[in-house]
Amino acid sequence: MKIREVSIGVIVVFIVLLAFAGYMIFIKTKTTPTGIPLTPQKADDTYGAGDMKQKNQEIEDTLVGIVFDNAEQDARFRKLVGEDYSLFLDTFMIVTDEEDIDGFGSKVKGGFIRGLENSDYGVIMFNNTHMWAAVTHSDNDYNLAINYYTNDPKFKKKLPKTIKKYLPEGYDNIIYKSK
Numbered sequence: 001m002k003i004r005e006v007s008i009g010v011i012v013v014f015i016v017l018l019a020f021a022g023y024m025i026f027i028k029t030k031t032t033p034t035g036i037p038l039t040p041q042k043a044d045d046t047y048g049a050g051d052m053k054q055k056n057q058e059i060e061d062t063l064v065g066i067v068f069d070n071a072e073q074d075a076r077f078r079k080l081v082g083e084d085y086s087l088f089l090d091t092f093m094i095v096t097d098e099e100d101i102d103g104f105g106s107k108v109k110g111g112f113i114r115g116l117e118n119s120d121y122g123v124i125m126f127n128n129t130h131m132w133a134a135v136t137h138s139d140n141d142y143n144l145a146i147n148y149y150t151n152d153p154k155f156k157k158k159l160p161k162t163i164k165k166y167l168p169e170g171y172d173n174i175i176y177k178s179k
Contacts, residue, residue: 063088066095067109067124077124080131081149084177087135091122100125102160106132110166123166134163145173 067088068074078085092111100106106125113120122135130152138144146167148159156178159167 061086061089063092063124066092067111068126073126077126077131077133080151080179081133081147081177084135084147084149087137087147088122088124088133091120091135098123098162098166101162101165104130104132104160104162106130106162108162108166121167123163125160125162132160132163134159134167136167143173145175147175147177150178 062071062074063077064071064074068077077088081088088111091113092109093113094111096110098108098110100108102125104125104127106127108123108125111122111124120136123133125132130150132148132150132152132155134146134148136144136146148163150156157176159174
């Protein structure tokens with residue numbers, strides 16, 4: 001019986017040492033277990049969950065190729081939403097094609113965070129002339145709200161049917177942020 005307890009103890013110690021050795025190799029070489037070199041994205045040279053990128057691989061903060069077909073469309077959108085562009089980047093992890101029920105001749109893209117599609121959702125509609133966009137978020141007090149943006153004067157203070165249809169329910173606070 002004592003030999004068995006000693007054997008189990010030795011195995012546990014061996015596993016802990018092996019895991020520690022692997023961790024030390026990762027810290028020293030700054031590579032993944034498969035040997036891919038990593039560089040930190042943070043200025044303080046730290047590596048946090050989700051903060052790693054492959055060496056020499058640039059991570060672009062853009063919706064081109066995800067929502068928009070080209071940089072010109074993305075630039076128009078950035079101008080429309082300003083510093084809230086990051087809300088859309090964060091929300092559009094999963095992107096879907098949706099229907100333009102308003103008949104504006106627009107492309108419609110829905111975006112959400114996997115597992116949070118009932119609460120974290122955004123809709124972007126655009127054609128050659130106008131853009132309409134809405135994104136859900138919570139403020140610092142955890143109040144739920146929808147930010148809405150458009151460059152269409154007819155819809156500065158009202159949501160198009162398409163956006164109403166695709167946004168989750170339960171958001172009573174709509175913030176009209178159009179300029």
